[in-house]
Amino acid sequence: MQPKAPNDHRKDGRAPEWAGARRLLxxxxxxxxxxxxxxxxxxxxxxxxxWYRRWTLEALAPWAGIGAAGFALALALAGGLRxxxxxxxxxxxxxxxxxxxADRIAAAVNPHLRRADLPRQELVRMGxxxxxxxxxxxxxxxxxxxxxGEPLAVRLAVN
Amino acid sequence: MRxxxxxxxxxxxxxxxxxxxxxxxxxxxxVVADFESSEVMLLRVNATTRCREDCVVRGMPYSxxxxxxxxxxxxxxxxxxxxxxxxxxxxxxxxxxxxxxxxGQALVQIQDPVxxxxxxxxxxxxxxxxxAMGAPAPSxxxxxxxxxxxxxxxxxxxxxxALASATVSADGLRSTRPLGTRQMEGETVxxxxxTTTIPAGKxxxxxxxxxxxxxxxxxxxxxxxxxxxxxxxxxxxxTRLENLRRGTPSPSLFTVPGDYTVREIKRR
Numbered sequence: 001m002q003p004k005a006p007n008d009h010r011k012d013g014r015a016p017e018w019a020g021a022r023r024l025l026x027x028x029x030x031x032x033x034x035x036x037x038x039x040x041x042x043x044x045x046x047x048x049x050x051w052y053r054r055w056t057l058e059a060l061a062p063w064a065g066i067g068a069a070g071f072a073l074a075l076a077l078a079g080g081l082r083x084x085x086x087x088x089x090x091x092x093x094x095x096x097x098x099x100x101x102a103d104r105i106a107a108a109v110n111p112h113l114r115r116a117d118l119p120r121q122e123l124v125r126m127g128x129x130x131x132x133x134x135x136x137x138x139x140x141x142x143x144x145x146x147x148x149g150e151p152l153a154v155r156l157a158v159n
Numbered sequence: 160m161r162x163x164x165x166x167x168x169x170x171x172x173x174x175x176x177x178x179x180x181x182x183x184x185x186x187x188x189x190v191v192a193d194f195e196s197s198e199v200m201l202l203r204v205n206a207t208t209r210c211r212e213d214c215v216v217r218g219m220p221y222s223x224x225x226x227x228x229x230x231x232x233x234x235x236x237x238x239x240x241x242x243x244x245x246x247x248x249x250x251x252x253x254x255x256x257x258x259x260x261x262x263g264q265a266l267v268q269i270q271d272p273v274x275x276x277x278x279x280x281x282x283x284x285x286x287x288x289x290x291a292m293g294a295p296a297p298s299x300x301x302x303x304x305x306x307x308x309x310x311x312x313x314x315x316x317x318x319x320x321a322l323a324s325a326t327v328s329a330d331g332l333r334s335t336r337p338l339g340t341r342q343m344e345g346e347t348v349x350x351x352x353x354t355t356t357i358p359a360g361k362x363x364x365x366x367x368x369x370x371x372x373x374x375x376x377x378x379x380x381x382x383x384x385x386x387x388x389x390x391x392x393x394x395x396x397x398t399r400l401e402n403l404r405r406g407t408p409s410p411s412l413f414t415v416p417g418d419y420t421v422r423e424i425k426r427r
Contacts, residue, residue, distance in 0.1 A: 095192035097200065125227070125398060129261045130201055131270050131277070134210035149392060156200060158207040158295045
């Protein structure tokens with residue numbers, strides 16, 4: 001690399017004092033070991049970091065967000081794939097008592113839930129086998145009713 | 160906090176994407192209980208009552224067959240007719256036993272206010288469930304109504320015939336009128352007819368819907384002997400007692416046979 005001419009400051013925009021200092025030190029040599037010490041210090045300050053130390057919070061944040069979005073998407077898709085259709089009955093510990101055959105429940109279009117307090121005797125008349133020694137006592141019932149009004153399933157709790 | 164800011168829009172996106180899964184939970188599918196779970200639910204209903212002593216009928220033992228009949232006439236003239244029956248027993252101590260069919264199996268329900276136990280038995284498998292009888296857990300929602308003293312109850316019972324005149328609800332949609340007395344199954348029964356009217360337009364109906372419930376009750380046995388409900392939406396349902404016999408049934412009917420395996424369900 002060719003040294004620049006002393007009047008190069010017009011081209012590189014540096015101050016005239018810079019060119020003067022260069023002329024003064026053009027033939028000077030640094031003390032022994034200074035250059036090596038400077039190079040070592042530079043190397044320590046700008047040492048190559050392992051890959052995992054190069055990740056800062058700022059760098060991680062967008063990627064973490066993208067990861068969360070991807071996970072949520074996977075969750076939603078997996079949920080959609082795994083969830084049974086709304087009408088499909090499955091066994092569970094605390095569920096409804098079917099009042100209609102499974103195929104009719106499955107075929108019911110737009111069933112809706114109705115809550116009512118019904119006398120025990122009325123529930124017995126509906127075919128639900130419970131004791132009606134207190135016939136007028138109210139039992140809280142959650143009834144799944146088809147659009148046609150047919151009761152499909154019931155869940156009971158004493159008030 | 161500053162480093163979290165770039166995540167906010169992406170987190171919002173994640174929530175939007177996750178929303179369908181949350182909604183799927185909200186419109187959870189119908190969960191039908193398995194046989195044992197539904198039995199536990201029904202046992203709990205049987206064993207949980209706040210009308211424990213007041214509703215025990217002592218000194219009036221009987222046995223009878225209760226018959227259910229329903230007739231539904233479809234728009235094309237077709238008819239759906241169902242008939243079922245169950246056997247009823249009550250002893251002098253107020254224990255009751257109901258034998259019926261449920262989901263294709265024989266079912267026996269025993270309510271024993273003397274021992275304070277409720278049972279649901281499956282004779283075909285010689286198994287069953289039991290639960291101690293008790294009142295529902297207190298909560299603001301199920302606060303018990305003010306109870307009537309035994310003396311007041313007797314007075315109300317005595318005044319009932321005098322009060323059994325036609326009544327009409329304030330809104331005019333429900334009326335009750337007495338039907339007098341008659342003999343059924345060797346018992347004197349008193350009848351009432353309750354008429355309920357659903358005004359036009361209330362349920363999308365162009366004309367009023369009128370339902371009637373005719374009930375014939377034995378005051379001595381504290382038992383309905385005949386009920387006929389007519390609802391144009393669901394048809395006609397009749398419940399009646401047949402082969403009514405006064406007298407104490409065999410005590411063995413109110414105990415669990417020794418060779419049954421009965422599991423006690425603890426009250427929650």
